[in-house]
Amino acid sequence: MNIDVDQSARRTASDGAHRPDFAVVGGGLCGRLVAWQLAGAGHRVALYERGDAAGTQSAAWVAAAMLAPLAEAASAELLITELGAASLERWPALIAQLPEPVFFQRNGTLVVWHAGDRAEAPLFERRLRANAPAALFDNGFVKLAGAQVAQAEPSLGTRFAQGWLLPHEGQLDNRQVLSALAAGLAQRGVQTHWNTPIDAMPDARFVIDCRGLGGKPAWPALRGIRGEVARVHAPGIGLTRPVRLLHPRYPLYIAPKQGDLYVIGATEVEGEDMSPVTVRSALELLSAAFAVHPGFGEARILELNAHCRPTLPDHRPAIVWDGARTLRVNGLYRHGFMIAPEVADAAAQLARALLSQTVSGPDSFDDFRHRARWSDLLHTEHTVPSL
Numbered sequence: 113m114n115i116d117v118d119q120s121a122r123r124t125a126s127d128g129a130h131r132p133d134f135a136v137v138g139g140g141l142c143g144r145l146v147a148w149q150l151a152g153a154g155h156r157v158a159l160y161e162r163g164d165a166a167g168t169q170s171a172a173w174v175a176a177a178m179l180a181p182l183a184e185a186a187s188a189e190l191l192i193t194e195l196g197a198a199s200l201e202r203w204p205a206l207i208a209q210l211p212e213p214v215f216f217q218r219n220g221t222l223v224v225w226h227a228g229d230r231a232e233a234p235l236f237e238r239r240l241r242a243n244a245p246a247a248l249f250d251n252g253f254v255k256l257a258g259a260q261v262a263q264a265e266p267s268l269g270t271r272f273a274q275g276w277l278l279p280h281e282g283q284l285d286n287r288q289v290l291s292a293l294a295a296g297l298a299q300r301g302v303q304t305h306w307n308t309p310i311d312a313m314p315d316a317r318f319v320i321d322c323r324g325l326g327g328k329p330a331w332p333a334l335r336g337i338r339g340e341v342a343r344v345h346a347p348g349i350g351l352t353r354p355v356r357l358l359h360p361r362y363p364l365y366i367a368p369k370q371g372d373l374y375v376i377g378a379t380e381v382e383g384e385d386m387s388p389v390t391v392r393s394a395l396e397l398l399s400a401a402f403a404v405h406p407g408f409g410e411a412r413i414l415e416l417n418a419h420c421r422p423t424l425p426d427h428r429p430a431i432v433w434d435g436a437r438t439l440r441v442n443g444l445y446r447h448g449f450m451i452a453p454e455v456a457d458a459a460a461q462l463a464r465a466l467l468s469q470t471v472s473g474p475d476s477f478d479d480f481r482h483r484a485r486w487s488d489l490l491h492t493e494h495t496v497p498s499l
């Protein structure tokens with residue numbers, strides 16, 4: 113992250129006004145990252161979050177936080193996998209700047225399937241080839257057969273005859289990231305307003321709307337895609353990396369965190385239903401985990417939880433400037449943790465260009481957009497197809 117204090121930051125920090133340079137509305141994953149980055153660049157930043165500092169109201173609280181650009185290529189397009197690959201490289205440096213420790217692992221993803229579901233495997237492989245950058249696939253897709261599966265993940269023994277190791281993928285602890293970012297915001301002097309729902313945009317030079325699904329009033333095409341997960345405590349299983357199970361109806365992952373905690377997820381159900389996990393989903397998640405390793409039969413269920421992924425019609429994230437004082441950052445869908453460093457960075461760069469008036473109208477926005485690394489993310493209200 114760029115933490116140089118530029119001219120515009122010096123000017124606004126020294127002008128004596130109490131009005132923040134930026135008000136960030138929504139302090140889930142994206143809002144915390146954008147606010148933290150802008151504060152690190154010397155700007156005066158306020159953050160408003162309807163929930164608590166832990167982040168319990170956010171989709172980010174429920175997420176498994178897998179950083180798996182290659183495995184996600186099974187359903188995500190090239191733009192997303194490229195954002196994911198670039199973001200994965202940035203997480204370690206970002207975490208190193210936070211004042212609290214965050215579990216981050218880059219030990220790969222193991223993909224397995226039961227013999228009866230072997231028809232899923234070639235389809236999955238074909239999608240990865242088609243949707244991932246060639247280098248990511250060529251260097252990151254290792255076929256395993258027989259004893260190689262057990263060598264890669266000894267606790268699975270001989271249960272799976274075949275598998276793939278995607279050795280460069282990662283994961284982190286979502287709740288530790290949220291907590292460490294809250295501490296980082298305090299450290300960088302951000303005015304944080306927890307437990308503060310916002311409807312009318314607060315006073316600031318620029319407002320950055322990162323409300324996730326809460327941003328729907330400003331963004332009618334935004335929709336929620338419900339996801340349900342189980343968190344279990346399962347000492348003695350000893351998975352060393354996230355395991356994905358290919359299945360025609362219940363594609364599932366099991367992500368081992370610290371302390372023998374496993375996040376088992378996740379369903380994908382159209383709709384903005386935030387109600388508790390259904391019996392059907394709980395049975396599917398837990399029985400699929402049990403089929404991967406019978407030791408999960410003795411696991412203790414710590415939590416069954418559901419939230420909705422904020423999703424735009426094209427399943428891409430978008431950063432939209434309203435032509436005046438508001439930026440909207442949304443649509444991170446099922447890839448928030450995987451792509452957040454790059455998306456937040458792109459949003460912060462545009463925010464700073466607005467503040468310094470490098471961007472002040474349609475022509476300068478177009479210039480900025482053409483020079484930006486992730487130009488496909490940047491829109492005005494007139495160009496975004498999905499507002």
Ligand SMILES: Cc1cc2nc3c(=O)[nH]c(=O)nc-3n(C[C@H](O)[C@H](O)[C@H](O)COP(=O)(O)OP(=O)(O)OC[C@H]3O[C@@H](n4cnc5c(N)ncnc54)[C@H](O)[C@@H]3O)c2cc1C
Nearest residue numbers: 138140142162171172177178310324326339447448449450
């Ligand atoms: C079950 C599940 C599993 C997932 N697994 C993964 C995964 O493995 N890897 C991955 O990369 N991503 C995963 N995700 C996706 C990821 O969680 C989201 O993409 C990400 O959280 C989106 O970030 P956000 O900041 O836009 O939204 P959120 O994290 O939801 O944050 C939005 C914030 O805005 C606040 N807010 C809303 N309205 C208001 C208001 N009016 N005033 C003030 N504050 C408001 C909310 O309280 C919330 O804190 C998963 C999501 C789910 C649900």
